[in-house]
Amino acid sequence: MxxxxxxxxxxxxxxxxxxxxxxxxxxxxxxxxxxxxxxxxxxxxxxxxxxxxxxxxxxxxxxxxxxxxxxxxxxxxxxxxxxxxxxxxxxxxxxxxxxGYSIERTVQLEDDESGPLRKETVKYVLECQSCGIRISRTRMSKAVKSPWQYRCKCGGKLKRIQ
Missing domain, CATH: 3.30.2010.10 (Metalloproteases ("zincins"), catalytic domain)
Known part of the structure; x- marks a missing residue:
């Protein structure tokens, strides 16, 4: 090929x-x-x-x-x-x-019949202790490892719940 x-x-x-x-x-x-x-x-x-x-x-x-x-x-x-x-x-x-192309900066693969290149599953969830917002993550990161070192947009502390 x-x-x-x-x-x-x-x-x-x-x-x-x-x-x-x-x-x-x-x-x-x-x-x-x-x-x-x-x-x-x-x-x-x-x-x-x-x-x-x-x-x-x-x-x-x-x-x-x-x-x-x-x-x-x-x-x-x-x-x-x-x-x-x-x-x-x-x-x-x-x-x-x-x-007649449709060249763009990025392409959406979700609605394509061939599907996405890879389906990502949520493995980690962080939750703000002030506003309750939940932040999903598919991979291990610094925020997932040490959520207490990071803050939500509202300023609240993060806690890993999953």
């Missing part, structure tokens, strides 16, 4: 350049496939003046989402577009208009 993904990225690069999108000339032509990515669909790395694009293995069975994720990451190679600022959004809007 890597060869096909690399060819797809080359095709998308060419399409974006024809559209006038100022992509970097220093993009690694091979797409990295991340089999461990659970929270993101893609990533654009910049190191030593070279950009590399990585996608989640979960996208390999979703051709349209793969295309849009690759375009999303390629847009990060444009000057001033390493974040999702005005310039990146402008290029994304231009691509969406030209190709």
């Amino acid at each position: 890597s060869y096909e993904t690399d060819c797809l990225m080359a095709e998308l690069e060419e399409n974006l350049r024809e559209l006038g999108i100022p992509l970097s000339r220093n993009i690694v032509p091979q797409v990295r496939i991340n089999t461990r990515a659970k929270r993101r669909l893609g990533c654009c790395y910049y190191q030593d003046g070279v950009y590399a694009v990585e996608v989640s293995a979960a996208l390999l069975e979703q051709p349209e989402r793969l295309r849009q994720t690759l375009v999303h990451e390629l847009l990060h190679t444009c000057p001033g577009c390493r974040n999702h600022g005005k310039r990146w959004k402008s290029h994304a809007a231009q691509v969406n208009e030209a190709f």
Whole structure:
């Protein structure tokens, strides 16, 4: 699948350049496939003046989402577009208009038929001793380990109840 993904990225690069999108000339032509990515669909790395694009293995069975994720990451190679600022959004809007994509800063996976990349379950619950608000956490953190060192927005002390 890597060869096909690399060819797809080359095709998308060419399409974006024809559209006038100022992509970097220093993009690694091979797409990295991340089999461990659970929270993101893609990533654009910049190191030593070279950009590399990585996608989640979960996208390999979703051709349209793969295309849009690759375009999303390629847009990060444009000057001033390493974040999702005005310039990146402008290029994304231009691509969406030209190709009928729906490239956004983030995507919602919950309502998709393929489901989220990973279902997170609540493992820890903190409760404010003043206002009673409950704060759910899926992973161990400093606040979960030592809730007495942290405060609620209201200023109340936190206590771990689960």
